[in-house]
Amino acid sequence: MNQSSPEQPFQVSYISQAIHDWVSRLGSAWVEGELTSYDIRGGHAYAKIRDLEQDASLSIVMWRSVRERLTEEFRKGDRVIINAKPDVWVKGGSLSLQVYDMRHVGLGTLLEQLERLRRKLADEGLFDASRKRRLPFLPNKIGLVTGRDSDAEKDVRRNSELRWPAVQFRTEYARVQGDNAAAEVLAAMQRLDADPEVDVIIIARGGGDFLHLLPFSDETLVRAAAAITTPLVSAIGHEADRPILDEVADLRASTPTDAAKRVVPDVAEQLDLVTQLRARIRRHVTELVRVESRRFEDLRSRPALANPSWIIDQRGDEVGRLATRGSELMDWHLRRASDEVSGLGHRLAALSPLGTLQRGYAIVERVDGAAPGLVTTTSGVEAGAKLNIRVTDGRIEATVE
Template sequence: MTESPAPHSLPATAGETSAERPWPVRHLSPKIGDFISRLPAVWVEGQVLNVKRWRHLVFLTLRDTDENMSISATLPAREAEALGIDLVDGTRVVIHAKPEWWTRSGSLQLAGREVRQVGLGDLLARLEALKEALAREGLFDLDRKVPLPFIPRTVGLVCATQGDAEHDVVENATRRWPGVHFEIRRVTVQGPRAVPETTAAIRELDSVPDIDVIVVARGGGSFEDLLPFSDEALVRAAAACETPLVSAIGHEKDSPLLDLVADYRASTPTDAGKRIVPDAAAEAQGLARARRTMAAAVERHVAREMLGLRTMRSRPVLARPEAMLAPYAEAVARGRERSTRAMTGVLDRAGASTRELTASLRALSPLSTLERGFAVVRTPEGGVIRDAAQVSAGDALRIRVARGDIEATAR
């Protein structure tokens, strides 16, 4: 076992320490205490948790709900009694205390000297300041709000572990739309655990794909009881929620900030149950009315069309449709007659001209000459004999008469 270094050999400052020459805890802890003892007393605000009384002291934890940080503190019992109220979990107080280091346990706590309850006016002023800051960021803008689904597949419900809020939401929603399903997260809705539990439940339900709307419900309460629903961390978690969110805190007079950032504010959990789903009976009646309206509209349209058809059919042109063709038939007949006469004239003139040309052709044709008894004498090669001197005795000749050829020999 390694022996601790002798006191005379310890480093004088923290910067001179090393792995080979460390400070023992018994040396470090008093030094931390010396440093902390020089710190001045401070007024600090927080929420009281874990209150315990022992003899003349009250031990408690002072918690900052916005950042989820805490520090231990003590108070003289007489100061706690002089406060005039029961110092219980959830009470918001301001303590005048001096930081104190407990050397043996190595822990820091505040040694309280005075304590005061945070007044309602202070809370309202801080709440108003937070409200204005969030409004400047646009968290309450109407264009950020999204409409609720007409028929949600599943409704996420954040409510108290005990109370009527769950019953009011589920009962009224189921009565209106029996097929609705719920995914319920039961949390603490009052006191120091309300903010972290409610925030975690909202984020968890927002991550479930089948959940189409989230309802945060609480059945009203005092201003102090509803403070968690104006907590900045919870409000920002609701603003970051991608699933449409309904706030049903049930407090008309002082609306918590969750109401302002939610996509829809329900006045009560009962109102939320009626808002998140449609009324099946009313929708069925509306559907029946729509069907009757459509049927009547179709019947009126058919009746108008039938009347139009009867009116059209009663017109003379449709009663005797062939009458509209009569003027055109007469025009076609006259055209055919004129065409026939014109064609006949053309053919007659062409026939007469053909006859004249035929007569002239016949008169000028060599065949006509042959018909009168003349003949054409040719050589075997086809040459025409026009002079007797062209032929010698014994030459072969071909004689063309009107009807055929004659083979002959010259003598």
């Protein structure tokens, strides 16, 4: 490299090209690490590989021709070995490894730990659908846990207020990446859960790579999220390798914007729905009145209601005939009963002792104290006995001589 001076400094492009030329002379090497990101764009693979023991990482690029030649599929979190050559992008001044071969070593250490934790929590039932709580239709106040001045906060608030301008928030700020992120998110979530005015809690973050999202798979945070009583929405904004918090939350939103749409109803949509329902009720009531009116007119047109007096005339004649018939039957029954009474009277008179007396017979009774009673023989009386002789029209008192 030529000498430079304040009077003759190098241009940035010269230095960048010099670094590129120097790095290009380095040979390829086999490197082991863990993929912390892995994206396919235009057939090419762009990723980051992390040292398994030290906190160091490098960007890697694998062109389509190389990727299509591989027989294995790769994803973020995989532990791999790569055959790569260092390369410097002159225009951007960034160092990356150009990959010529990639092979699996095994599941990444972090991902393996997360999978064990995920299975453990699932076995305990923390992911069961029966534990999921229904979100309120229109929350009185929304609790929001997010980073300070974050795009996630702006997305949630803006989309919520567009849907329902009167929506209220209580925001608790916390770190959303780094060593203390899980503890701060947990404390903020519990403060909101203790507020009786907060009806639902949203934990929002605008996505990120695998390492940045690790706090949202922290076991202490996940267990605390499962224990709160307020419905919880996880809006971490990451589709692949979902954080474990997504599994225990009552609702998982794909992005902070999606969380706002799922939690806050659209006032315009609700007003339109109310209008539609009112129109349906009006049509239903109108149709009901029309049907009942037609039924009422049908009833009015029937003879019984069109000319009510006909039934009185018709029934009056019938009542007259029945009254005459009843009188005739009553007279017949009375005559028959009278004849029966007369016959019974004659029979009674024939059987009565008076009938015998009328034929000249008499009933003789002894009335003194010796032997009172009916006298049927001459031996039943002696001289001086007092008798009572009953005839048809009275009694005769006599004494035997």
